[in-house]
Amino acid sequence: xxxxxxxxxxxxxxxxxxxxxxxxxxxxxxxxxxxxxxxxxxxxxxxxxxxxxxxxxxxxxxxxxxxxxxxxxxxxxxxxxxxxxxxxxxxxxxxxxxxxxxxxxxxxxxxxxxxxxxxxxxxxxxxxxxxxxxxxxxxxxxxxxxxxxxxxxxxxxxxxxxxxxxxxxxxxxxx
Ligand SMILES: CC(C)(COP(=O)(O)OP(=O)(O)OC[C@H]1O[C@@H](n2cnc3c(N)ncnc32)[C@H](O)[C@@H]1OP(=O)(O)O)[C@@H](O)C(=O)NCCC(=O)NCCS
Numbered sequence: 001x002x003x004x005x006x007x008x009x010x011x012x013x014x015x016x017x018x019x020x021x022x023x024x025x026x027x028x029x030x031x032x033x034x035x036x037x038x039x040x041x042x043x044x045x046x047x048x049x050x051x052x053x054x055x056x057x058x059x060x061x062x063x064x065x066x067x068x069x070x071x072x073x074x075x076x077x078x079x080x081x082x083x084x085x086x087x088x089x090x091x092x093x094x095x096x097x098x099x100x101x102x103x104x105x106x107x108x109x110x111x112x113x114x115x116x117x118x119x120x121x122x123x124x125x126x127x128x129x130x131x132x133x134x135x136x137x138x139x140x141x142x143x144x145x146x147x148x149x150x151x152x153x154x155x156x157x158x159x160x161x162x163x164x165x166x167x168x169x170x171x172x173x174x175x
Contacts, residue, residue: 006173
């Protein structure tokens with residue numbers, strides 16, 4: 001089975017023209033807004049980066065990005081516009097990246113999350129990420145600690161889990 005999206009939604013690679021919309025979501029999502037140069041670098045220069053936009057029809061409602069570091073995928077960012085949260089869209093973006101990880105020789109998916117960010121932690125735990133460490137004062141803007149989370153292995157049972165999670169999510173959009 002392959003990753004499926006609900007009607008009217010699609011995910012595509014982020015391009016330079018998307019940055020204005022992406023920055024607007026970023027500003028509403030993180031304590032310190034990213035500068036456009038960060039996304040320009042990820043899109044145009046960083047060979048190990050893969051960034052995506054999630055669209056409802058023609059509207060960008062979320063984005064995410066990861067770095068492929070050897071046999072590891074590191075999720076560097078994910079955000080959904082506040083008006084579109086709580087509908088399963090963060091899950092949809094995460095599923096997309098996990099399907100990509102699943103289809104490549106990836107042994108581990110890693111990420112950092114703020115200790116205060118319970119919504120994101122819950123999302124990651126739903127997809128079987130485990131807390132494996134704490135990076136003290138990792139976020140320089142607020143001095144907040146980061147929880148390091150990892151997902152491994154991406155084996156056949158995990159592929160089944162991911163397929164089922166995708167089908168469950170799709171059925172929610174049909175209701
Ligand atoms: C984290 C974020 C991407 C989740 O996106 P979302 O579209 O609102 O989440 P979904 O509707 O797909 O929810 C999926 C799961 O996330 C968790 N979750 C989402 N919102 C939550 C909340 N307010 N409280 C607790 N858990 C929450 C739940 O586990 C949920 O599964 P459930 O519906 O079965 O309970 C979104 O809150 C966001 O953009 N936050 C700001 C940016 C950010 O913090 N990014 C993460 C950086 S590490």
